[in-house]
C-alpha cells in the first residue's frame with residue numbers, strides 16, 4: 001500500500017454537540033486507508049496577539065503549530081457565523097500563519113467542508129476560508145464543493161450518520177484523498 005498521509009482536521013465550532021465536529025469524525029471513518037484524519041483542537045488558542053508571540057510564544061501556539069507542521073495535509077470542517085468564518089477558526093488560521101515566513105500551513109494540500117442547518121450550507125464561510133488559505137499557499141481542492149445545508153437532519157437520534165448524506169461525504173473524502181496524493185510534498 002502507498003504511504004499513509006496524516007491529515008490535520010480543524011473544526012470551526014467549539015460546542016460539544018457540534019454538527020461539524022460529528023461530520024469531521026464521520027469523514028475520518030469514511031476516509032480511505034491512504035488517509036489518517038485527526039482533529040487538532042483550536043479552542044484553547046489565545047486570541048492572536050503579536051506582542052505575546054515575540055520571544056516566548058504561548059505553549060498553546062507552539063503546540064498547535066507543531067501539530068499542523070507534522071501533518072501532510074489539512075481539512076477544514078466548519079459552520080458559518082454571520083456569513084463568514086467563525087472566530088475560533090479564523091484565530092487558528094492566524095496563529096498557524098505566523099511567525100511571518102514560517103506558516104505551518106504552507107504547501108500542504110487542503111479542502112474545506114461547511115455545514116449549517118440553514119439553506120445555503122455555510123457558503124460565505126467556505127469562500128472566505130478558501131480566500132485565506134489560497135493566500136497562505138495551500139492548494140485547496142476545487143471539486144466537489146461542500147456547502148451542506150439542512151445539516152440538522154444529518155444525524156439520527158442515537159448520533160448515527162444518516163444514509164442521506166453519506167454518499168456525498170464518501171465522494172468528498174475520496175476526491176480529497178486523490179487531491180492529497182496529487183499535491184502532497186514528499
Ligand SMILES: Cc1cc2nc3c(=O)[nH]c(=O)nc-3n(C[C@H](O)[C@H](O)[C@H](O)COP(=O)(O)O)c2cc1C
Nearest residue numbers: 013015018019020021079080081082083116117118
Ligand atoms: C454567532 C452565530 C452566527 C451564526 N451565523 C450563521 C450564518 O451566517 N449562516 C448560517 O447558516 N448559520 C449561522 N449560524 C447558525 C449555525 O450554522 C448553527 O448554530 C450550526 O449548528 C453551528 O454549527 P455546529 O453545529 O457545528 O456548532 C450562526 C450561529 C451562531 C452561534
